[in-house]
Amino acid sequence: MVRLAIIADVHGNKPALDAVLADVRLVGADRLIVNGDVVNRGPDGVAVMEDLLAQGAQFTLGNHDALMNLWHDRDPEIPTEWFHDPFFASFSWCANELSRAGLLQEFTRWPMTLRVDVPGAPSVVVAHGTPDHYREGIGRRMSEARMGQLLDESAADVLVGSHTHVPGEWRLGSKLLINTGAVGAPFNRDARAQYLLLRLQGDCWQPEIRFVPYDLSAVLRNYEESGLLSHGGLSAHIFREELPAAYPIYARFWEWVEGENRAKDWNAWREFERIVLPQYGLTPVG
Template sequence: MRIAFISDIHGNAIALEAVLENINKKQVDKVLVLGDIAYRGPEPKRSIELIQKLYTTVIKGNADEWIVRGVQEGEVPNKVLELMNKERNWTVSQLAQTDIDYLANLPTELAFEEEGISFHAFHATPNSLFDVVLPNTADDKIEETMMTDKTADIYLYGHIHKPYIRYINGKTIINLGSVGLPFDGQAKASYAIVDINDGSVSTSIERVAYDFEKTIAKYKEVNYPNTDMMESIIRKGSL
């Protein structure tokens, strides 16, 4: 069984198409989506449509919640609150009410078992869409914050856009990175694969090159309200 986990597309449908093509080449059995589908990218509606065509389990991210009800004070620095809501309002203007309802009704976590291996997946933490757990967080803090389901063998999340794999007391924790907005200095889409074979497990972070110049051109074409900053992030793969 080979499972691909993707997240943090952020309206970058061009990157998402490249990742889905890469997943197809790797003969993956299942694709699961850990949130942040549409907000902050130039093609929010097409990104949602591509995800819906997977006919798979999708959970909600903080950016999906922002589309539904706006960015609230205290969730981002005050100096960017107005701008981020301007971006949110632009995103909503590109969507139908059915798209917004789809995001509103997504679950917030996913627990399942495959071939005797238990998984617990969520966007940021099991109890929050917004909390930040970085790659260098201490083991005991990760256990306390992320490994609340003691029955799981593998924990997966998105949100921070910085992929990593760690092993803590016999458990595996994976951050998928980001399909559409990587923050780790590589201008390549990121996702994770878990392989299960006769009780053995292997994990990997996959990096996929895509034509980010096309994404930048799309931001300009649609008059996205924060194009300059988004172009810089896309081009550098970092904030």
């Protein structure tokens, strides 16, 4: 029986990755595919890159992987003022760590889309978001018409995406779309590390989303011990808050400050923390 382990959205969370790789070995996966967003947000980007490269994994490019080179190179695609905004200091910290380790070049080698060919098996196409764009996520907000279009254009029997940090499965006739969920920062209110295992049974792929407990306190400490929390500004603090909540706090904060026409600063965060977070049933980590 062929087994494919497809992991994504590690986001520099080494304790979560360690637990998932142990589970991948436990289930006897034949191939490991890393579907983008290995780095940024979390404190252990260099370590997780080194670990995954040593595994001989296949990679696709995620938007956060690409962002690290764009940020490091001060690419005009990014608003100039962001490079000087303390809110985004975590991006600079992560990009600088990867640059010092000589790892930024790795991302330039990763394809946007990967086709998995297994003799006698239905075709599997893997992309961080979709084959059209790494920021387009497969999920409940995507229309059935769009799902069908993606399946047709990619000529996939099974289309695998990530990016949203929320796992899921959608069937269209005999074809299947799957979201892997996230290893390092799930957004489905379940803080366990999550990934996709595909088992070939006969001539069909059988999907399973694996939920893997890990030492959350270890990665929370790593934010402090690595220097990311002290040098990464408000965004680093929010990324850390997201892990135990397993909820997209960064996105909700961004939406709130834009709606209130507020700066993305600590004063706005304290108000958001006091007024808005409880509306989502969330309590700050501190």
